[in-house]
Amino acid sequence: MTQDSKSPIHLVQIETARRSESQPDNGSQSEIELPALSEREIYRKKAYIGFRKIIGFIYTRHSIGATRRWILAKILPDKILYRWKPYQRGGCNRCGLCCKIVFRCPFFYEDKNTTACLIYTSPRHAPPPCVVFPIDPIDLAEVQREVAPAPCPFYFEGQPEHPTTWGAVKAEIRAEWGKRVDKLKEAFDF
Ligand code: SF4
Numbered sequence: 001m002t003q004d005s006k007s008p009i010h011l012v013q014i015e016t017a018r019r020s021e022s023q024p025d026n027g028s029q030s031e032i033e034l035p036a037l038s039e040r041e042i043y044r045k046k047a048y049i050g051f052r053k054i055i056g057f058i059y060t061r062h063s064i065g066a067t068r069r070w071i072l073a074k075i076l077p078d079k080i081l082y083r084w085k086p087y088q089r090g091g092c093n094r095c096g097l098c099c100k101i102v103f104r105c106p107f108f109y110e111d112k113n114t115t116a117c118l119i120y121t122s123p124r125h126a127p128p129p130c131v132v133f134p135i136d137p138i139d140l141a142e143v144q145r146e147v148a149p150a151p152c153p154f155y156f157e158g159q160p161e162h163p164t165t166w167g168a169v170k171a172e173i174r175a176e177w178g179k180r181v182d183k184l185k186e187a188f189d190f
């Protein structure tokens, strides 16, 4: 879905814990209308976020964690990036605190009933680091430290065969190398 029109964005949302009592409790989802953003506004806000993250290196260690998440989300193949997902437990309670660490994200929406991200469901603009969170225990611990004492209820139970990113990358390289060697052996009839 592109967002260059000015029509309202309809976003199906997980129900928030802060839902108004005056609203009917009809299960696990509700639909709200969010403010529309033009492409230009989206890119302007993204540029602002990038600027804040960069200057954040001067005064907050959160920029290190946020940059780590951004790089891993962008460069890792899915097999490595999502290796912790089968072990992920808990869930997001939509407190929105991770969208307000150091500065309030310009895509964060909040009213008296709910919280939302204005671009989370956009195929073109969904922010990979936010969508993949939590990547691994290091990533989760970083955000939990920043939002404490409020809880971020995610946790992990068990662990993948290669818990560290570097270990998983090395294992993948070894597997790929092994496949190529096997092909060479086959080709030259070793
Ligand atoms: S801090 Fe955790 S629980 Fe709160 S919105 Fe972020 S991911 Fe969800």
Ligand code: SF4
Pocket: 098, 099, 100, 105, 106, 107, 108, 109, 116, 117, 118, 119, 120, 127, 130
């Ligand atoms: S989920 Fe959306 S509102 Fe929250 S930090 Fe990411 S882009 Fe901003």
